[in-house]
Amino acid sequence: MGSLGWIYPKEENVTDAQNEYLENYLNQLNGAINNFPDYTNPTTGKHYSDYINIGSWVDEHLLRILSKDPDALRLSTYLFKPRGGKVHYGPVWDFDRCLGCDSDSRSATPGSFSNNDFWNYPWWKNLIWKPGANGAPPLASDRGDPDFNQEYIDRYFSLRKTHFSEESFDNIIDGMASQIREAQSRNFLRWSSRPPNGGRFANGVKGWEGEVEQLKGWLRERVKFMDQQWLPETTLNQEGGIVEPGFEIAMSSPSGAVYYTLDGTDPRGSDGVIEGAFFPGGQVTNNYVASFVPAKHLIPMNDSLDDRWNKFNYDDSLWASGITAMGFETNGPALSLINTNLQSEMRYVNSSVYARIEFNFNNKAANVNAVSLKMKYDDGFVAYLNGTEIARANAPETPEWNSRATSSHRDVEAVVFEEFIVANGSEIVREGRNVLAIQGMNTSAGGSDFFILPELDINETIAPNPLPLNKSILITSRTTEEANGRIYWSPPKSVYFVVGEDRGSETNIVVSEIMYHPAAPSELEKAAGFTNQDDFEWIELQNISNKRVNLFESSFAEGIGFDFRSADRVTLRPKEVILIVSNKEAFELRHGTGLPLAGTYRGRLDNNGEQLLLRDFSQNIIKEFSYRDASPWPEKADGQGFSLELINPFTNSDHKEATSWTASLTVGGTPGVGIGENLPDKGNDTDGDNVPDDVEIAMGTDPLNPSSFALPEVGVATFTVEEEEHTFLYFTFQKTTNGTLDHFIIEQSRDLKNWESADADLVLMSEEKLENGISLVQYRGALPFDNQEKDGSFMRLRVIAD
Numbered sequence: 001m002g003s004l005g006w007i008y009p010k011e012e013n014v015t016d017a018q019n020e021y022l023e024n025y026l027n028q029l030n031g032a033i034n035n036f037p038d039y040t041n042p043t044t045g046k047h048y049s050d051y052i053n054i055g056s057w058v059d060e061h062l063l064r065i066l067s068k069d070p071d072a073l074r075l076s077t078y079l080f081k082p083r084g085g086k087v088h089y090g091p092v093w094d095f096d097r098c099l100g101c102d103s104d105s106r107s108a109t110p111g112s113f114s115n116n117d118f119w120n121y122p123w124w125k126n127l128i129w130k131p132g133a134n135g136a137p138p139l140a141s142d143r144g145d146p147d148f149n150q151e152y153i154d155r156y157f158s159l160r161k162t163h164f165s166e167e168s169f170d171n172i173i174d175g176m177a178s179q180i181r182e183a184q185s186r187n188f189l190r191w192s193s194r195p196p197n198g199g200r201f202a203n204g205v206k207g208w209e210g211e212v213e214q215l216k217g218w219l220r221e222r223v224k225f226m227d228q229q230w231l232p233e234t235t236l237n238q239e240g241g242i243v244e245p246g247f248e249i250a251m252s253s254p255s256g257a258v259y260y261t262l263d264g265t266d267p268r269g270s271d272g273v274i275e276g277a278f279f280p281g282g283q284v285t286n287n288y289v290a291s292f293v294p295a296k297h298l299i300p301m302n303d304s305l306d307d308r309w310n311k312f313n314y315d316d317s318l319w320a321s322g323i324t325a326m327g328f329e330t331n332g333p334a335l336s337l338i339n340t341n342l343q344s345e346m347r348y349v350n351s352s353v354y355a356r357i358e359f360n361f362n363n364k365a366a367n368v369n370a371v372s373l374k375m376k377y378d379d380g381f382v383a384y385l386n387g388t389e390i391a392r393a394n395a396p397e398t399p400e401w402n403s404r405a406t407s408s409h410r411d412v413e414a415v416v417f418e419e420f421i422v423a424n425g426s427e428i429v430r431e432g433r434n435v436l437a438i439q440g441m442n443t444s445a446g447g448s449d450f451f452i453l454p455e456l457d458i459n460e461t462i463a464p465n466p467l468p469l470n471k472s473i474l475i476t477s478r479t480t481e482e483a484n485g486r487i488y489w490s491p492p493k494s495v496y497f498v499v500g501e502d503r504g505s506e507t508n509i510v511v512s513e514i515m516y517h518p519a520a521p522s523e524l525e526k527a528a529g530f531t532n533q534d535d536f537e538w539i540e541l542q543n544i545s546n547k548r549v550n551l552f553e554s555s556f557a558e559g560i561g562f563d564f565r566s567a568d569r570v571t572l573r574p575k576e577v578i579l580i581v582s583n584k585e586a587f588e589l590r591h592g593t594g595l596p597l598a599g600t601y602r603g604r605l606d607n608n609g610e611q612l613l614l615r616d617f618s619q620n621i622i623k624e625f626s627y628r629d630a631s632p633w634p635e636k637a638d639g640q641g642f643s644l645e646l647i648n649p650f651t652n653s654d655h656k657e658a659t660s661w662t663a664s665l666t667v668g669g670t671p672g673v674g675i676g677e678n679l680p681d682k683g684n685d686t687d688g689d690n691v692p693d694d695v696e697i698a699m700g701t702d703p704l705n706p707s708s709f710a711l712p713e714v715g716v717a718t719f720t721v722e723e724e725e726h727t728f729l730y731f732t733f734q735k736t737t738n739g740t741l742d743h744f745i746i747e748q749s750r751d752l753k754n755w756e757s758a759d760a761d762l763v764l765m766s767e768e769k770l771e772n773g774i775s776l777v778q779y780r781g782a783l784p785f786d787n788q789e790k791d792g793s794f795m796r797l798r799v800i801a802d
Contacts, residue, residue, distance in 0.1 A: 281464025327451025
């Protein structure tokens with residue numbers, strides 16, 4: 001494990017109990033990390049992840065290799081452990097010898113890991129794989145936890161989009177440089193023996209500005225090198241967005257097969273197990289010659305065949321048929337592999353055998369990316385593909401019909417596949433029929449054992465079979481490659497397609513209602529465990545467009561925290577509302593179940609008012625405003641159980657203006673109802689006061705309270721018209737101004753049977769705005785009352801629902 005020293009508390013202040021506890025903890029951690037491959041402590045049964053904060057370990061290692069710090073992970077390296085918590089790496093420290101500085105040549109070259117054994121220090125050598133040379137997979141002999149490695153890779157590529165981006169590096173460097181730009185000339189004048197010299201990554205810039213450019217250039221080359229160490233993200237023909245139903249998505253990768261999911265889960269399971277669906281297309285490695293397949297063979301008796309036998313068009317119809325592997329074994333490990341026994345044909349007759357295996361390649365030769373031959377053999381061979389030599393082992397320089405292997409191949413090695421990469425494979429593979437021909441060789445004609453077992457893999461580019469999209473969906477994909485007995489994965493790529501819908505935006509989404517200071521819990525609610533009134537908070541959003549709107553990639557970034565990526569519902573039909581709540585159980589106890597809940601948000605709404613910010617997928621603002629608890633904002637919404645309601649949402653009124661809001665008509669608000677949606681049934685009278693609910697809502701009274709109703713008033717009063725006073729009939733009534741049921745008609749009748757509009761006989765005199773989104777409207781007759789017939793006239797107010 002190496003040695004560790006106390007920083008805080010100091011050694012002299014550490015108690016024996018503290019020292020014993022930490023020593024035991026670290027020894028248990030050490031036992032878990034060193035117990036490869038299951039990484040559990042044999043005594044405690046705990047996994048290493050029970051002892052360490054994995055995220056901090058990943059970040060420490062990434063920062064150290066990014067900077068190519070020669071002292072990394074062995075000197076000036078700190079760890080800390082919170083009380084009751086896990087061991088963290090950090091804080092990072094001591095970067096004076098890194099980032100291509102002049103004072104230490106070990107960090108000079110950004111394009112290598114040389115001179116720095118980042119991967120083999122205690123703990124790390126059992127956790128992480130060292131990337132292979134030139135982007136190749138790690139060695140099979142490397143230890144390492146697949147899940148730790150994947151978290152490491154995923155974190156690196158996530159940081160490359162933010163803190164490790166070239167733009168971020170440049171901004172940080174420029175910001176720091178600006179702090180000393182004015183003073184740098186005096187510094188180099190004082191210490192003139194170390195003048196600024198730029199460097200080979202400074203793009204020719206000299207002097208102190210060259211030093212700044214050198215640092216930027218070194219980091220650009222460093223991340224370019226690091227990007228090549230792991231499989232790249234999947235490539236898609238479109239990176240998410242709004243598409244029409246039936247849009248076909250294609251996925252590909254230059255480095256391996258693509259697996260994906262459509263339900264938000266990861267196509268990579270624990271330990272690297274494949275859990276996604278294979279996307280047919282892109283670069284894939286297929287096995288064209290497997291073990292235990294049909295083959296033809298011949299024991300040559302002379303040189304009459306020359307080298308014709310390994311050619312593509314040679315006629316082998318007279319050769320013997322069999323199944324691979326072919327050979328013979330008396331009592332060795334290859335005995336179980338051999339399906340075609342050649343002992344009677346070959347032993348004491350010839351040390352060589354010719355074999356031919358046909359396969360079909362149903363792709364274009366131009367789509368071949370790589371070819372590899374894997375062989376189990378005892379003792380030697382030369383392999384040909386369509387007549388071109390592609391691999392050999394323990395074979396003479398010029399093979400003859402009776403050649404012997406130049407050396408033996410140990411039994412334990414012979415039964416393990418050895419891989420041979422075929423040069424120029426795309427020039428050798430043919431479209432359609434192909435022939436793999438092998439001359440197998442024993443060390444002598446009388447040798448006691450011999451066998452050959454080939455396999456041939458081709459990495460090829462396959463035209464994708466697009467996936468049609470018919471609904472909004474999240475696609476998560478990864479590239480995978482199998483090598484050295486492991487499955488390696490790229491970082492994930494998650495993209496969301498909005499199919500046949502609009503994304504949430506400033507023009508189609510409003511915050512329609514806010515319950516920021518609910519009524520105190522009732523005794524029933526307290527008995528259920530909800531003693532904090534903040535548990536009953538909620539926010540309602542409404543779609544004010546005539547098209548379905550998708551909020552999947554939207555989030556609340558200020559006031560509360562909520563990401564619609566994890567929401568239970570994300571799509572709103574026209575005029576539909578959606579709710580996010582402080583506590584789902586508390587909300588449903590007070591308001592009932594079945595309402596359109598999207599999920600539970602983080603944090604609390606401030607009872608004194610605060611800023612709310614809702615952003616879309618690209619961080620554009622959907623709504624940003626501050627509500628308040630004091631006039632001119634509706635004060636009834638502050639703790640009396642009323643909500644804040646947007647008065648006229650379908651005009652997309654300015655949320656920042658207090659006049660856009662009113663207190664709800666009823667205690668508890670109207671969560672899940674929305675303005676303009678779910679109107680009461682015509683004629684329904686919930687409170688039994690003989691006034692229909694829709695009329696009560698239109699007039700701003702409570703349909704649940706029989707004592708809450710305001711009758712229109714009809715009377716006679718004096719009005720001044722053209723500087724003369726006359727007596728007129730008037731009609732006064734109240735109405736809501738929130739856009740709900742706001743279509744009114746005043747009608748008149750002589751007999752209470754036949755009604756007609758009174759519009760032509762009335763003049764609007766005033767509309768006075770009252771509290772809570774209610775207006776008092778007054779009309780008078782067009783003619784003075786003295787001039788009208790007085791044999792009976794009746795008036796009524798008709799409410800018309802859209």
